[in-house]
Amino acid sequence: MNANQFEGTRQPMVVFAYPAGMDIRQLRYFLAVVEHGSFTRAAAMTGRTQQALSKGIAALEQQLGARLFERGSRGARPTAVGRLLLDHARTADDTLRTFEQRLQELQTGTEGEIRIGTGPTAAGSVVAPAVLALRAAWPRLGVRVTGGVLPELLPALLARELDVVIALDTMLQTDPRLHRDLLVNDEYRIMASASHPLAGRAGLTAADLLDHPWVMGRRLGEVQTQFRQRFTDAGLSPPAQSLESSSLDFVRTLVRDGAYLTLLPTRLVHVELASRQCTRLAVPGFSWERPLVVYTRLGEPQSDPQARLLQALRNAAEQAG
Incomplete structure (x- = not known):
């Protein structure tokens, strides 16, 4: 890139149509409060003290000569002026972030960066193959991957700490600020070791599942609600959930060595199923299809x-399907 081209990339920094002296940090504080609905949560997500964030918002309100938020017991909501500012602030923030990204690419010789949040099901079956393909074609592309469960990853996406989240959708409703793109469907099934007493048995019922210990994943959302409802519909109490873990290695070990039952997506244990270390129990009504989804921020x-x-x-999803 020559000097003239570089100067061209700097233009977005001087075209914002805002009062003189307005600080981009103030706009980002404003956007954070809108996103999170309160000054306390916005301060936590931006890594600032609440005092510093409130001071920045107050300075912005003084410049504009109007209040930007109505503060109440339910948090902070934009006023009419705040709503008017919102779209312009987002545009300014997006433009500057694009400039910052391109400047970093110029200075570091990279081809950009992508920050990925992934659930455990997507990590190995879809995200890893996709990243390998990306790096083969664009070896200078920076990639950061964060693992977690969906209720933890989506707030990070909305807070702009992540660019994309890939996970099984286990929830009934999605935040209207997010866009969902279906990759493939997966199926939650009851899993056991191949040597488990119930392995291979026909005619299993909900009652049979109560005679064995269980280990469950963490925050399974609507799938876990429906799982427990199956027992209630059969006039039974659901299994006592004494063991819960977000660690797949822990769950695998208990299923393999401790004769525990568990509820997992098929893709998450495809290696164990293929090698016959693990098996799916055939229990009518105990299977749930859920979509593997890519989440991005809507309208960006x-x-x-x-x-x-x-x-x-x-x-990667097409090849894995």
Whole structure:
């Protein structure tokens, strides 16, 4: 890139149509309060003290000569002026972030960066193959991957700490600020070791499942609600959930060595199923199909790295399907 081209990339920094002296940090504080609905949560998500964030918002209100938020017991809601500012602030923030990304690419010689949040089911079956394909085609693309469960990853996506989240959708409702793109469907099933007393048995019922210990994943959402409802519908109490873990290695060990039952997506244990270390129990009514979904922020333009990742994810899901 020559000097003239570089100067061209700097133009977004001087075209914001706001009062002189307005600080981009103030706009980002404003956006954080809108996103999180309170000054306390916004301060926590931006890594600032509540005093510093409130001071920045107050300075912005003084410049504009109007209040931006109505503060009440339910948090902070934008006023009419706040709503008017919102779209312009988002545009300014997006423009500056694009400039910052391109400047980093110029200075570091990278081809951009993508920050990925992934649930355990997507991590090995879809995200890892997609990242391998991305890095093969764009070796200078920076990639950061964060693992977790959906209720923890989506707030990070809304807070702009992540660019994309890939996970099984275990919830009934999705935040209207998010866009969902279906990759493939997966199926939750009851899993046991191949040597388990129930393995291979026909005619299993809900009552048979109560004679054995269980270990459950953490925060399974609607799937866990429906799992417990199956027992209630049969006039039974659901299994006592004395063991719960977000660690797949822990769950695998208990299922393999401790004769525990568990409820997992099929893709998460495809290696164990293929090697016959693990088996799916055939219990009528105890299977739930859930979509493996890519989440992005609604209405935002895709960066080049994000567009590349989404295509690689679709290719990986198609090949894995």
